[in-house]
Amino acid sequence: MLENISIGRYYKADSLLHRTDPRVKTILYIIYLAAIFMISTPAAVIALTAVTVVQLFMGKIKPGVLWTTVKPILPLAIFILIINVLTIRQGETVFEWQIIKITDTGIYRAALMSLRLLFLIVSTSVLLTLTTTPLKISDALEKLGAPLKVIKVPVHEMAMMMSIALRFIPTLVAETDKIMKAQVSRGADYDTGTFINRVKGYITVLIPLFVSSFKRAEELAVAMDARCYRGGEGRTKLNPLKMTSTDILTGLFLGLCAVLLVVIDLSLR
Amino acid sequence: MADEKDIISLSGVSFSYLSDDGEGKETATRAVDGVSLKIERGSYVAVTGSNGSGKSTLAKLINLLETPDTGKIVIWGRDSAESGNFWDIRRSCACVFQNPDNQIVGTIVEEDTAFGPENLGIPNPELRERVDRALKDTGLYDLREREAASLSGGQKQKLAIAGALAMQPEILILDEATAMLDPVCRDEFLELVEHMREEKKLTLITITHDMAEAARCDRIIVMNKGKIAIDGTPSEVFSSGKLGACGLKQPENFALCYQMAMICGEEILPSDLESEDILIQRIIKMIPRMVSAYIPDIEEQEQETKDEVIMSIKDLSYSYDGKTKAISGINLDVRKGEVLGIAGASGCGKTTLISHLNAIIRPQTGDIEIMTKDGVLRCSDKKDIAKIRKSVGLVFQYPEYQLFEETVYKDIAYGLKKMKIPENEQKARIMEAASRVGLPEDVLGKSPFELSGGQKRRVAIAGVLVMRPEILVLDEPASGLDPHGRDEMFALIADLRKSGTTVILVSHNMDEAARNCDRVCAIKDGRIVKTAPPNEFFINEDDVSAAGLDIPVLTKFSGRLKEAISSELPAVEFGKPEFDSYKEAASIVRSVREGVKGNA
Numbered sequence A: 001m002l003e004n005i006s007i008g009r010y011y012k013a014d015s016l017l018h019r020t021d022p023r024v025k026t027i028l029y030i031i032y033l034a035a036i037f038m039i040s041t042p043a044a045v046i047a048l049t050a051v052t053v054v055q056l057f058m059g060k061i062k063p064g065v066l067w068t069t070v071k072p073i074l075p076l077a078i079f080i081l082i083i084n085v086l087t088i089r090q091g092e093t094v095f096e097w098q099i100i101k102i103t104d105t106g107i108y109r110a111a112l113m114s115l116r117l118l119f120l121i122v123s124t125s126v127l128l129t130l131t132t133t134p135l136k137i138s139d140a141l142e143k144l145g146a147p148l149k150v151i152k153v154p155v156h157e158m159a160m161m162m163s164i165a166l167r168f169i170p171t172l173v174a175e176t177d178k179i180m181k182a183q184v185s186r187g188a189d190y191d192t193g194t195f196i197n198r199v200k201g202y203i204t205v206l207i208p209l210f211v212s213s214f215k216r217a218e219e220l221a222v223a224m225d226a227r228c229y230r231g232g233e234g235r236t237k238l239n240p241l242k243m244t245s246t247d248i249l250t251g252l253f254l255g256l257c258a259v260l261l262v263v264i265d266l267s268l269r
Numbered sequence B: 001m002a003d004e005k006d007i008i009s010l011s012g013v014s015f016s017y018l019s020d021d022g023e024g025k026e027t028a029t030r031a032v033d034g035v036s037l038k039i040e041r042g043s044y045v046a047v048t049g050s051n052g053s054g055k056s057t058l059a060k061l062i063n064l065l066e067t068p069d070t071g072k073i074v075i076w077g078r079d080s081a082e083s084g085n086f087w088d089i090r091r092s093c094a095c096v097f098q099n100p101d102n103q104i105v106g107t108i109v110e111e112d113t114a115f116g117p118e119n120l121g122i123p124n125p126e127l128r129e130r131v132d133r134a135l136k137d138t139g140l141y142d143l144r145e146r147e148a149a150s151l152s153g154g155q156k157q158k159l160a161i162a163g164a165l166a167m168q169p170e171i172l173i174l175d176e177a178t179a180m181l182d183p184v185c186r187d188e189f190l191e192l193v194e195h196m197r198e199e200k201k202l203t204l205i206t207i208t209h210d211m212a213e214a215a216r217c218d219r220i221i222v223m224n225k226g227k228i229a230i231d232g233t234p235s236e237v238f239s240s241g242k243l244g245a246c247g248l249k250q251p252e253n254f255a256l257c258y259q260m261a262m263i264c265g266e267e268i269l270p271s272d273l274e275s276e277d278i279l280i281q282r283i284i285k286m287i288p289r290m291v292s293a294y295i296p297d298i299e300e301q302e303q304e305t306k307d308e309v310i311m312s313i314k315d316l317s318y319s320y321d322g323k324t325k326a327i328s329g330i331n332l333d334v335r336k337g338e339v340l341g342i343a344g345a346s347g348c349g350k351t352t353l354i355s356h357l358n359a360i361i362r363p364q365t366g367d368i369e370i371m372t373k374d375g376v377l378r379c380s381d382k383k384d385i386a387k388i389r390k391s392v393g394l395v396f397q398y399p400e401y402q403l404f405e406e407t408v409y410k411d412i413a414y415g416l417k418k419m420k421i422p423e424n425e426q427k428a429r430i431m432e433a434a435s436r437v438g439l440p441e442d443v444l445g446k447s448p449f450e451l452s453g454g455q456k457r458r459v460a461i462a463g464v465l466v467m468r469p470e471i472l473v474l475d476e477p478a479s480g481l482d483p484h485g486r487d488e489m490f491a492l493i494a495d496l497r498k499s500g501t502t503v504i505l506v507s508h509n510m511d512e513a514a515r516n517c518d519r520v521c522a523i524k525d526g527r528i529v530k531t532a533p534p535n536e537f538f539i540n541e542d543d544v545s546a547a548g549l550d551i552p553v554l555t556k557f558s559g560r561l562k563e564a565i566s567s568e569l570p571a572v573e574f575g576k577p578e579f580d581s582y583k584e585a586a587s588i589v590r591s592v593r594e595g596v597k598g599n600a
Helices: A022-038 A042-058 A064-087 A104-129 A134-144 A146-150 A155-185 A195-201 A203-226 A245-268 B056-064 B083-093 B109-120 B126-137 B153-165 B183-201 B234-238 B252-264 B276-284 B287-292 B348-358 B382-391 B409-417 B423-436 B451-464 B483-498 B510-516 B541-546 B554-569 B581-599
Strands: A093-097 A098-103 B007-020 B026-040 B044-048 B070-077 B095-096 B171-175 B203-208 B219-224 B227-232 B309-319 B325-335 B337-345 B365-372 B374-377 B392-395 B471-473 B502-508 B519-524 B527-532
Touching: A022 A134, A022 A245, A022 B374, A042 A104, A042 A155, A064 A098, A064 A104, A093 A195, A098 A104, A098 B451, A104 A134, A134 A146, A134 A155, A146 A155, A155 B392, A195 A203, A203 B095, B007 B056, B007 B171, B026 B056, B026 B070, B026 B203, B026 B227, B044 B056, B056 B070, B056 B171, B056 B203, B083 B095, B095 B153, B095 B423, B109 B126, B109 B374, B126 B153, B153 B183, B171 B183, B183 B203, B203 B581, B219 B234, B227 B234, B252 B276, B252 B287, B252 B554, B252 B581, B287 B483, B287 B581, B309 B348, B325 B348, B325 B502, B325 B519, B337 B348, B337 B510, B348 B392, B348 B471, B365 B382, B374 B382, B374 B554, B382 B392, B409 B423, B409 B451, B423 B451, B451 B471, B451 B483, B483 B502, B510 B554, B554 B581
Parallel strands: B044 B203, B044 B219, B095 B171, B171 B203, B337 B502, B337 B519, B392 B471, B471 B502
Antiparallel strands: A093 A098, B007 B026, B007 B070, B219 B227, B309 B325, B309 B365, B365 B374, B519 B527
């Protein structure tokens, strides 16, 4: 039922983006996040698409893999599209029937919002989750956040928490699938009925999932304890982060692309 | 006596778990109660006992994961109470736990292996060497860049071993580490650990309630209610006669010999259990007594299974990705009232097959017909699905993880509500289901999450039985239970069979499958290899191993014994194998007696 969800999943390959230092990718990710929400002209959207395609090639990500990350978010994107088309009333009317009024501005803004959401997911996947192992992402955040330790932010602990959360996504997805099948065989139905009833139905999945997650957390804590984990102090790294000139060049190239996007966008407004 | 430096010593150790009753009152449950013991460096010790006997707590105390309330723990001459020794002790002692998923920290195999030594602050290049060494030792080196979540259960447990070895421990504790593995993976895992023990001179402590596993050790410590009940070599422990009182059982091969000795009025001494050969020689010496032995007739309650077919699987194939087939060309008739065993290695397609049986997975090609009281239902027909879910109950492995309601009563009622059974009828059905699985009435008002593991499983099964299915499918219903719990589970299945329910049982344990099933169906690589009654199925060892299965321990040993008897008395003709140690013992003695009489 859920075996195809791959949000937050690492996709093993040997590519330029996979090899790039996770700190560079994290900074790039933040830049692209800003860019995605700044641009609003069609030309900039097309340029962003082009840059994203370049990134896909740099990460050697196959269309099938990309599709599995985008697919689960599509219903939400379509939902946002429809709601916005129906509620934005500025601009010239394209279609009107009883209380429904669709305007050109409405269509444009709705499409832009859905596209932003999709770009958000694709960028997160391509720059981070698909090409970077969770442990590396957390390493990067720990290193980048190191200055915050001065003001007593538990950077190491937060990074460790995040990497464990990501590590457990596939496990929890498999477990959710198992619980759903068990409830379905007792007569549960998650596919039909009213929206409210369906949401209520998920309680039968969420409660067992919570209970078992707590149990897992407890057992994992014991296992980490047994492996002598005692926080970030004095830890070494099997693969310490190393910044190479290729990493810097990749970062500069993709960073400039993002800046260029914004410049194009601003100049066309 | 060995030097202080080579001994793990516990003296008068007690430990209690504190639990909150929800109203601020704390109650203490004593898990380990005044235990004193010494374990020498390099030994291979099993700590065993039923669920709740305190065996796992004992392991946690040795690794300082718990601190004793009273008593003293000294490891290699270092007192654990002195704070300076804490990390020294913990780093010298590595653990592998039960659930493979809950002890993997890193996403990638080599990242996870490195987690321990990274914590110890081991610098590169030594760190890299340790990780590579540990991965090569466990045979995972080629998988080092794989995602840990994509490994099989057996591989995940090997990864846990790699993570432990990378810390270069002196003591390795396996805390029910094999409980979730199938027999093939379990043997592989134990062989690996035993090999590592010799190579790295480890002290190996294994916590288990699997007696075959305990029998591999040099010493067995049996825990009962927090205290040490028996402590000795496997032969001493298995011949002590106290195992039953601790909720444990002898391994099947020993049980057979004990039954034979009892029938012959002889006694088996610990020295007889040193090896199977010695044991067989001891039995051969009993032959004169067998001739005159009295064997009470076993009341044969052979329940005639009718030839009426209740479920017919027709040419069923399924593929998850459109390329490789998870199951292919499955044709199988399930007879009304039988217990049908389904056996096969992990990943052979068993789960895919049983998910079809109540249309959780809809057939891609082929079909399943179910001949219920209200006519024929077809899994391919969408209209029939609701009825199929009613007639075919499906209990997945570890079903206790699906409980969600506030009370046991409500949880059992869930299926009834979904089926829109009127309220007034619900209560009677719930009481019936609860009593069938042996749940006392006072439990019904409790939260399912307060119950013990075994009781939770009963609640989950009751939640399926309440729909009064004509066919019940159980996926490994006894997994994780201790010997006593397993017996109770199979007694429950026998009861269901008696009441006319058809049972389809997935099992890894061939002794149990043979004992409890009317027919066994072996699946390998998604195809049915053979379907036959156990006493035909397990006759030819080559056939059975070709299907990827093991001969039951009892049958294997009994086969050797019969060969030995035949070489002494060629005239003896043995009947078909039985799978209960008493019945098999009686059958062998009877054959010997008849063979000798026939000669005379």
